[in-house]
Amino acid sequence: MMQAEDSINEMLEMQSVLNEMTNGADWRNGKTALGKVIDWRRCIVMETAELIDSYPWKHWKAVDAQTDIENVRVELVDIWHFLLSLALENFEPENASALLNKALTMSNESQTISSELSAIEQVRIHETMMRTALESVQVSESYLSALTITFFNSCKVAELDFDQLYQIYVAKNVLNKFRQDHGYKEGTYIKEWNGKEDNVVMFEIIAQMPSFSGDDLYISLKEQYIQLGHS
Structure with missing residues (x-):
């Protein structure tokens, strides 16, 4: 770190x-x-x-x-x-x-x-x-x-230490950027992904990552979003 x-x-x-x-x-x-x-x-x-x-x-x-x-x-x-x-x-x-x-x-x-x-x-x-x-x-x-x-x-x-704060901040920042890139401001972004909020999906992706990477998180979010039929 x-x-x-x-x-x-x-x-x-x-x-x-x-x-x-x-x-x-x-x-x-x-x-x-x-x-x-x-x-x-x-x-x-x-x-x-x-x-x-x-x-x-x-x-x-x-x-x-x-x-x-x-x-x-x-x-x-x-x-x-x-x-x-x-x-x-x-x-x-x-x-x-x-x-x-x-x-x-x-x-x-x-x-x-x-x-x-x-x-x-x-x-x-x-x-x-x-x-x-x-x-x-x-x-x-x-x-x-x-x-x-x-x-x-x-x-x-x-019990949120600085390293955890940093990781979650970066993850949330990636998610916020993903939302903006996919129509959040215009109202076209879909926040519910198969019954789960996108931030829940985000944490599930992070839990499966061998090591945290903001770029890899964005790619994984995009892959799952496309699988839901969105672009």
């Missing part, structure tokens, strides 16, 4: 390409090509809310339910997409990389957060990230660092 700093650089580059593809060349100015306002911090808040719904926090419903920890991890990777985007919107790539890498180091050196916390205690850790994202302050270096540390604290709770 490459060094964390190299991985962060690669993910920033991939995120920049994806954002340009989906939002237009000037997405860093805070608007899509269609003039729609982009708010990465609101995206983080809403994804964190979805993450929290993977926990059995409701006292009036499904009281014996278990935490869907796999979905928690997927939601964290979605949040990472938005955090990378926030960093790129406000800082040059080199500075963004340095800030994210420093936050990762600081998180790794801080007191360990136990995954043995109760469901509600884990939810409170995630809510710290949500509260930080909701702060109406300028995205300074210190703010981005603080938000990123709360993110990595949430990863600790979900």
